[in-house]
Amino acid sequence: MKLFILTALILLLCSCKENYHITAPSSVEDLGKCTQEAVDSPTFLLGDGSAGDPYIICNIDQLQLVNSGLTDHYQLGKNIDATITSTWTTGTTGTGFIPIGGCNAGYTNCTSSGAAFTGSFDGCGYTINNLFINRTRGAVGLFGKAGASSVITNFRVTNANITGVDDVGGLVARLYDQLSEAYFSGTINGTRRAGGAAGFSDGTITNVDTNVTVTCTNDRCGGAVGHNYNGSITNANARGSVSGTSLIGGLVGQAYGFGSNITTSSSSVNVSGTQAIGGFVGYNYFGTITNSFATGNVTATTFNAGGFTGINYGHIRDTYATGNVVGTTSIGGHTGYGQGYTTARSFATGNVTGTAAASNGAFVGDTDYSSINLKDSFATGSVAGPGAPGSFQGAGAAPTNSHWSTTVSDFYAPTHPVYNSAAPAWDFSTVWFSPAPGTLPVLR
Numbered sequence: 385m386k387l388f389i390l391t392a393l394i395l396l397l398c399s400c401k402e403n404y405h406i407t408a409p410s411s412v413e414d415l416g417k418c419t420q421e422a423v424d425s426p427t428f429l430l431g432d433g434s435a436g437d438p439y440i441i442c443n444i445d446q447l448q449l450v451n452s453g454l455t456d457h458y459q460l461g462k463n464i465d466a467t468i469t470s471t472w473t474t475g476t477t478g479t480g481f482i483p484i485g486g487c488n489a490g491y492t493n494c495t496s497s498g499a500a501f502t503g504s505f506d507g508c509g510y511t512i513n514n515l516f517i518n519r520t521r522g523a524v525g526l527f528g529k530a531g532a533s534s535v536i537t538n539f540r541v542t543n544a545n546i547t548g549v550d551d552v553g554g555l556v557a558r559l560y561d562q563l564s565e566a567y568f569s570g571t572i573n574g575t576r577r578a579g580g581a582a583g584f585s586d587g588t589i590t591n592v593d594t595n596v597t598v599t600c601t602n603d604r605c606g607g608a609v610g611h612n613y614n615g616s617i618t619n620a621n622a623r624g625s626v627s628g629t630s631l632i633g634g635l636v637g638q639a640y641g642f643g644s645n646i647t648t649s650s651s652s653v654n655v656s657g658t659q660a661i662g663g664f665v666g667y668n669y670f671g672t673i674t675n676s677f678a679t680g681n682v683t684a685t686t687f688n689a690g691g692f693t694g695i696n697y698g699h700i701r702d703t704y705a706t707g708n709v710v711g712t713t714s715i716g717g718h719t720g721y722g723q724g725y726t727t728a729r730s731f732a733t734g735n736v737t738g739t740a741a742a743s744n745g746a747f748v749g750d751t752d753y754s755s756i757n758l759k760d761s762f763a764t765g766s767v768a769g770p771g772a773p774g775s776f777q778g779a780g781a782a783p784t785n786s787h788w789s790t791t792v793s794d795f796y797a798p799t800h801p802v803y804n805s806a807a808p809a810w811d812f813s814t815v816w817f818s819p820a821p822g823t824l825p826v827l828r
Contacts, residue, residue, distance in 0.1 A: 416462030416510065418442035423462070433457055435504065444468060447512070450484045456503045460510040460539060470516040470545075478519035478547075483557060486528030487521070498523065500531025500560070507539020507566070515544040515570075524548025524574070525557035525583065534561045544570030551583035552610075554596065559587040559615070569595040576602040577610035579637070580622060585615040593621045600628030604637035604666070607653040612636050612671070614643030625654045625680075631694075632657035633666035634680050639698065644671030648827075654707075656683040662693040662720070663707045670725075671698040675815060675827055677705065681734075684711035690720040690749070691734045697723040702815050702827065703730045708765075713740035714749035716777070717765045722751035722758060729810050730761045731795075733824065738769035743778040746788050751780030759784035760809040762795055762802045764824075785809065793822035 415423060417440055422430050426445030433439045433456035440461040441447050447466075450458060469481040485501035505527075515526060523529055524546060530536055536556065544554055551557045552574030555566055559582045568580045577583045580594030594608050604611045607622030622635045631638045634651030651664045660667045663678030678692050688694045691705030696719050705718050714721045717732030727748075738744030746763035761783065763776055776788035785801045787794070796818075798805040810816055816825040 414462060417459070417508070418461040422446075430461065438504070438506070444481075448482060450501070450505075451482060454485055454499055454501045454503060458503065458505045460507045460512075463510050464512045465514065466512055466516070467514040469514075475519075477521045478517075480517040480519070481515055481526070483517065483519070483523060483525055483528030485530060486523035486558060498529055500529040500534070501527055502531045502533050504535040505539075506537055509538055511540040511542055513542050515541055515546070517545070518547045520549060522548060522550040523557040524551070525553035525555060527556040529558045529560075530556045530563070530587070531560050536563050536566070538565045540567040542567075542569045544568065546570065547573040548578075549575045550577055552578040553583035554580045554594065555592070556582045556585075558583065559585040559589070561587045562590075563587065563592060564590040565592075567593045570597075572596055572598045574600055574605070574610075576600060576604050577637070578605045579608050579610040580606075580624070581608045581620065583610045584613065585609050585611070585617075586613045587615055589615065589617045589620055591619045594623065596622065596624040598624070598626040598628075600626075600632070603628060603630045603632070605631075606633045606635055606637040606666070607651055608635045610637045612639045612644050612646070614641035616643075617646040617649060620646075620649040622650070623652045627656045629658045631660045631666040633662045633694070634664050634678050635676075636665045638667045638669060639665050639671035639673065640669045642670045644698075646671065646673045647675050649676045651678045651680060653678075653680040654682075655680055657685070659684055659686045659688045660694040660720075661689040661711070663691045663705050663709075664703070665693045667695045668693050668698040668700065673698070673700045673703060675702050677703060677827060679706045681707040682709045684715070684720075687712050687714045687740075688720040688749075689714075690716045690718055691732050692718045692730070694720045695723065696721075696727060697725060699725050700727045701729055702811075704827075705732045706734055708734040708736070710737045711739070713738055713743045714778070715744040716749040717746045717763050718761070719748045719751075722748050722753050722780070724753060724757060726757050727753070727761065728759050731824070732763045733765050735765045736767045738767070738778070740770070744769055745777035746775055747786070748777045748780070750778055753781050753783070759786060760802055761786045763788045764790055764792060766790075792824055795825075796822060
């Protein structure tokens, strides 16, 4: 589709990234950086699409035109009302907005090898409201596939309703480069690899918030990212609820690979599923998670559920979980099942209920950690269920310098094995602080 370009009046070489978290113009009549002519036309774009003079998107039709220039550069010129997308019937695989990148022009074929968006998109702090997508294919989101060299930043998508099959993301379905300074609220429905920010990520996510209801009929779904494949996530925060079968997490469904790194992030999401269910991440497989916390409740119909992670086979340090956890066996206030590597300087306060007879604990349900790999941690919650459930842990090798007590002040006792004032394992200078004497520590 030909783009009619107006380059006059464009001296809009703005750097919009600093606009994140400020209030964009709220009136739908506010023209922002647009002209009335551009607002009224579905194809009349300001700018020339270069990095120095990006196309200015002034309505939802123009946003859809990004599929005609996947290597170009774009900015939002004003808030976008996407309500009309609920009536769109373009393509043969459903209704609504056609995701940007990842599919052919008729949206009849969407695969991981489909053409990706490789340009830049700067939302300049503006909002896309009431976006609707209902497609019976994969790679479904505002951006279907954002490839290497793509930069997507500084915008909000609110009150969205997005449905697809595999790889469903509120902002990006399949991410291979940068997503930052963004917010998503709404509902996500998919089969597997679904999340409020991204369904699948092998890229870098920074400063992204979601408030979302994610419903999956299968696995690897999260409040922010469904499947984090060697990707980096920094300062991501999720709220809402996530449900599915296995590998379901409040922030990330599965964190996969040695390159998977998640830090300074949080989840306030209620999570439910069958097994490998976590308040923060469902299954951490070789990934590293630091300086993060989860506050949502976790419910598993079977085993391996934890207030922070359902299964940990990676490195977790300086974290905490406060939600209650319910399941059958291998249920823990922090970790359901720990498989080697490290969990350190972490705590859990939620109550644990295991309906089967074994392997449930206030911090970890079951573990094959060696004694040096689960260390310097504590739990305060209760453990209920049949049989003889444990206190700090239900089964497995004994932890090092770890403790269960309902008295929080025990943690600060100079002779306590978790925190020794002479040589504390916990860093209260740069990582943790205590709001008041004898209270639970919080992350800085």
